Amino acid sequence: MSGLFSSTVTPTQRRQAFRDGLNSGKIQRLPGAFSPLVARAVQDAGFEGVYISGAVVAADLALPDIGLTTLDEVVGRSRQIARATDLPVLVDADTGFGEPMSAARTVAALEDAGIAGCHLEDQVNPKRCGHLDGKEVVPTELMLRRIGAAVKERRDDSFVICARTDAAGVEGIDSAIERAKAYADAGADLIFTEALHTPADFEKFRAAVDVPLLANMTEFGKTELLSASQLEGLGYNAVIYPVTTLRIAMGQVEDALADIAETGTQTEWVGRMQHRSRLYELLRYSEYNAFDQQIFTYQNPSERG
Structure with missing residues (x-):
């Protein structure tokens, strides 16, 4: 990192580094950062990427994670964090802040902010924290339109579009697997499997879905906490620790x-x-x-x- 006021690693270079990491056979570890300074510490500690959690952006504004934050708030924090690190930054873009055209605008705004990728989820608006009960998911066809709009608007082909499915906790793991396959066919580069419970669930998902997979190791949720090496052994390509640094700090x-x-x-x-x-x-x-x-x-x- 040689630039004082911004990274000298271009957004495209960071996006390609993220893609290369996802296909390297080595799991990509992305701790959540609630500020640019935390992102700097993540890089200094030797991690492969930085994650920006929608729940953390909301919490830092003293708001619950129920879809109250705006696109401008998330993009603004994302731009600040991307400026402070050379690492690829993956951002939680919730449901795209609206319906398919809003998802397209979200991708454009995050590309302009220098982000490496974002994930869009298949919950209804307004969304809920993925590890709470009472979630609802949209029909698969609507989520396919969200993904399609995002893929169509993407100007840099290296920008990673991740599709998150919350269906396992609503419709069951088999439905989540079928959705994930459809999302990949629609152009998603990475699948985020939310709120799986056990190593067997992760293993079943990996056996059925032939695209890079991301695991969420959040505390106090429905998922058994697994180490990065365990997840790598299960064939997962990336892991996020979304709220860990905020919880430790607070x-x-x-x-x-x-x-x-x-x-x-x-x-x-x-x-x-x-x-x-x-x-x-x-x-x-x-x-x-x-x-x-x-x-x-x-x-x-x-x-x-």
Whole structure:
């Protein structure tokens, strides 16, 4: 990463890297980032990509994950995060923020934001968190129109269009498999199998569907938490940890605030904080200082003796 204000890896290069990773035989690990700084930390830790969760964008705005966020809010946060990392960024685009034409507009906006790919889901509007009860899915034909519109609007063929199916928890895993096959035939590059329960479910899905598959390892949901190596062994191509960093951060924030409210000091937490020096490393503070010094030492040739 050499550019101070934006990545020097082009969006197309990052999209192709994501595609290559999905076909590499090595599982692509994408932790969720709730801010550009977290995305920078994800890259520094050696992961293959960054994920932006719709639930996390909503939660960061103090909203529930029930389809209240707007396209502009999601695209804005996505652009900020993509700017801060060289890694491919995959974005949760919910149902496309409307019906098929809106899904097409969503893809165009995310392409313009430098994103590597997005996923569209087959829930009805407004959607619900994939691991809650009470979800509803649209007819397969409507989801095929969403995917078709997204594929048609895509200008960069390397942009990854992922189709998420929530049908396993509504209609059963066999229906979800049939939907996934249809979604792949409609042009989806990647299938997101939401809210499967056990390794056997993942194995059954992999045996039936012949396109790259993405697993969701979210905490407190319906899915047994499996390691990346376990999922790779089951033949999965990518895994997301959508809310993990936000949950860790907010857990620490709430505990610290409660302690400070009681004791009046943060002294006991200093050892658990990210040190200022480490923050400055992630922010590339020294590189900005060097850049700034070069500007201030510049002299106009006409002013030289």
